[in-house]
Each structure stands twice: as structure tokens, then as C-alpha cells.
Amino acid sequence: MIRPDPMFALRVCFLCLLWVSLGYAPGQLWVHLGVCSGSAFGKNIQSPGAPCGNGLCDSVAMAMGLKAGTPVGTSIVDAHAGVIGSVGCVPKATTEDKPFPLPDLTSRLVLICGTSNCHMIISRNPHFVPGVWGPYYSAILPGLYNAEGGQSAGGKLIDEIIESHPAYIEAMKDAEALSKQRGKPVHIHDYLNDWLNTYKTRDNLPFVSYLTKDFHLYPDFYGNRSPLADPTLKGMKCGLTFSINLKDLAIQYLASIQALAYGTRHIIDEMKKAGHSVEIIYMCGGLSKNSLYVETHANVLGLPVVLPQEEESVLVGSAVLGASASKDFSTIQDAMLSMCGEGTVTEPSKSEAEFHDKKYQVFRKMVEDQKQYRAIMNG
Numbered sequence: 493m494i495r496p497d498p499m500f501a502l503r504v505c506f507l508c509l510l511w512v513s514l515g516y517a518p519g520q521l522w523v524h525l526g527v528c529s530g531s532a533f534g535k536n537i538q539s540p541g542a543p544c545g546n547g548l549c550d551s552v553a554m555a556m557g558l559k560a561g562t563p564v565g566t567s568i569v570d571a572h573a574g575v576i577g578s579v580g581c582v583p584k585a586t587t588e589d590k591p592f593p594l595p596d597l598t599s600r601l602v603l604i605c606g607t608s609n610c611h612m613i614i615s616r617n618p619h620f621v622p623g624v625w626g627p628y629y630s631a632i633l634p635g636l637y638n639a640e641g642g643q644s645a646g647g648k649l650i651d652e653i654i655e656s657h658p659a660y661i662e663a664m665k666d667a668e669a670l671s672k673q674r675g676k677p678v679h680i681h682d683y684l685n686d687w688l689n690t691y692k693t694r695d696n697l698p699f700v701s702y703l704t705k706d707f708h709l710y711p712d713f714y715g716n717r718s719p720l721a722d723p724t725l726k727g728m729k730c731g732l733t734f735s736i737n738l739k740d741l742a743i744q745y746l747a748s749i750q751a752l753a754y755g756t757r758h759i760i761d762e763m764k765k766a767g768h769s770v771e772i773i774y775m776c777g778g779l780s781k782n783s784l785y786v787e788t789h790a791n792v793l794g795l796p797v798v799l800p801q802e803e804e805s806v807l808v809g810s811a812v813l814g815a816s817a818s819k820d821f822s823t824i825q826d827a828m829l830s831m832c833g834e835g836t837v838t839e840p841s842k843s844e845a846e847f848h849d850k851k852y853q854v855f856r857k858m859v860e861d862q863k864q865y866r867a868i869m870n871g
Contacts, residue, residue: 539634541813543817575602605777612632619767756792792851799837802833
């Protein structure tokens with residue numbers, strides 16, 4: 493931990509999220525934390541990127557080989573740093589060398605996808621979305637609100653679907669053999685992506701997504717965080733057969749990615765109902781390295797997806813906060829534009845829109861059916 497000057501600065505980000513996520517009123521929070529009142533933490537509440545005290549104190553600066561007084565920015569939650577480190581990225585010019593038509597900052601949703609997924613959006617006015625955390629004022633960017641949706645299981649769901657399948661061991665052996673043959677690692681996702689393209693060609697299908705026409709998956713194996721906020725919900729599969737071969741594994745893997753994308757679509761639908769505008773998706777995190785995951789989200793959402801060239805958006809966001817504290821930039825937004833770099837854009841496929849609209853209807857009906865089953869059993 494980098495310790496600044498002993499003057500304690502409490503994060504707006506910490507105050508907003510901890511109160512709400514634990515469900516405590518401010519006074520109750522201090523009791524939960526074992527202190528009498530908030531005064532034990534100090535009263536110097538700072539926005540992200542604001543300078544902490546007078547920078548590094550002498551002892552820490554000496555230990556780190558830095559100068560005493562080196563500016564330290566007020567910190568932020570890791571996922572929020574990912575927003576700062578990605579949403580300021582500017583997509584490369586189009587094929588006609590024209591600047592990519594970026595919407596306003598408040599119309600850009602950031603999808604941070606890893607073991608679990610976060611859906612972050614900024615707004616000038618507070619919008620209250622059922623099942624979505626927030627709005628939090630100045631928790632990411634000073635003077636602006638942010639809302640945060642989420643999926644408790646993202647990459648974890650995909651891992652579970654792959655690793656629990658009978659064909660998993662065979663697939664891993666094949667992927668390892670390919671790694672030796674090519675002289676570089678072949679990730680199980682890339683291996684399955686290649687086979688999905690092969691099956692699409694063999695079956696003479698219009699697109700890869702069509703392989704799940706008769707197989708549907710509902711992804712809430714760990715409950716639903718957003719937008720239903722129901723931890724008791726369960727995962728569901730529809731369309732199982734006795735098949736346990738590699739093709740069945742690949743189809744279930746594809747269905748898990750699609751299900752996460754439909755869940756994101758559900759979150760965005762609720763955000764829009766509450767007043768948010770979502771015109772483009774920024775994606776970062778481990779799953780953003782999976783081309784099928786990126787393309788599927790673009791096609792399901794019907795929106796362009798931007799991938800920052802800088803792969804570690806959370807670290808970039810932290811650097812932006814430090815640069816802001818140094819006063820090299822007048823605002824965090826200026827630092828973002830200077831430091832977030834360029835990105836590439838994946839456009840949605842119009843030819844798949846009708847198919848995904850139908851699959852989304854099935855997705856929404858599966859959870860309603862699950863609730864009906866529960867009502868029958870509890871009746």
C-alpha cells in the first residue's frame with residue numbers, strides 16, 4: 493500500500509458503495525465497522541483523483557526510491573478504475589479515414605468482464621434503475637452520477653459449462669497438442685471457437701450463432717444480481733440430448749456466451765426504461781480477449797463494441813488518477829483523453845438481429861417459467 497501524508501482522505505467511492513451494498517444507513521455503517529462514528533475515519537472526503545494530503549511522506553518516499561511529496565491520487569474501486577481507463581479511449585478512424593462517430597460520454601456503457609461482470613454507465617442526472625446499484629454521485633467522475641449493473645457469474649459460468657462437460661478432457665488434450673504443434677498456447681476458448689466455425693460450415697448454417705437454435709441456457713447459476721436482484725434464481729438448460737461429444741460441448745459453450753449477452757441486454761433494457769441512453773459498449777477484462785464473446789455481445793445488443801488497445805484498463809485508470817492528482821491535467825476527463833489511447837470497433841451483424849431477438853424472447857420466458865415452477869412447488 494502506498495501511504496501518503498498522514499492527512500487521511502476518505503474516498504467518495506468508498507462512502508457511496510459501502511453504505512448501499514451493505515444496506516446500512518450512514519450511522520449504522522459505523523456501528524457495523526466497530527467504530528462510534530464516521531469521525532474515526534476523518535472528515536476529509538475527496539473525489540477520485542484528488543490529491544491526498546501533501547503526497548508521499550518522507551519515510552515511504554525513501555523506501556520506494558521516490559521523491560517526498562510525489563502526488564498520490566485518491567483511490568477508487570478497481571472496476572470503477574476500469575471505467576476511467578477505457579471509456580476515454582478513441583476508436584480508430586473508419587475505412588474512409590473519418591473519425592468514428594462517438595456518442596456523448598453519458599451514452600457509453602462499460603462492460604468489465606471477468607469472473608463476474610460489471611455494467612457501468614455515467615449520467616448527468618440521477619436515474620434509479622430497479623436491480624441496478626446507484627446512482628452514485630461523483631464516485632467515478634466528479635459532478636456526474638454512475639450506475640452499476642452486474643452478473644455474479646460471467647467467466648465463472650463459462651468455465652463451469654466447459655469443465656463439467658464429459659468432452660472437456662478430450663478437448664483440453666487436443667488444445668494442448670495444438671499448442672505444441674503451433675509453438676504457442678491455444679486457449680480452450682480459441683479451440684472451441686475454431687470448432688464452432690467448422691460446424692457452421694459443415695452444417696451449411698448462415699452464421700455460428702444458429703448452432704444454438706434448439707439449445708437454450710439461462711445463466712443465473714449463482715443467482716441474479718441485475719436487473720432482477722434475486723439471489724435465489726437458478727441456472728437452466730433446455731434442449732439436452734444424450735450427446736456428450738465435442739460438438740455438444742461447443743454448442744453449450746456458445747449458449748453460455750449468448751446467455752450472458754442476453755442478460756446484459758436485459759440490464760440495458762431496464763437502464764433505458766429509467767432514462768439512461770446506451771449507444772455504444774466499451775469492453776475490458778479477461779473475456780474481452782475472446783473474439784466470439786465480443787462479437788456475440790455486439791450482435792445481441794445491436795451496438796458497436798469498442799476494445800481499448802491498452803489491455804489493462806484498470807491500471808490505466810489508476811494512472812489517470814495519479815496524473816490528475818499531479819495537476820498535469822485540468823480535469824480527469826482531459827487526462828482520460830490523453831492517456832486512454834485508441835481502440836478497435838466490432839460492429840453488430842444485421843443479419844443475426846432477428847435470430848437473437850427470438851433467442852432473447854426465450855431467455856426472458858425461461859426465468860418467468862422458473863418463477864412459475866417455484867410458485868407451483870410452494871403452493
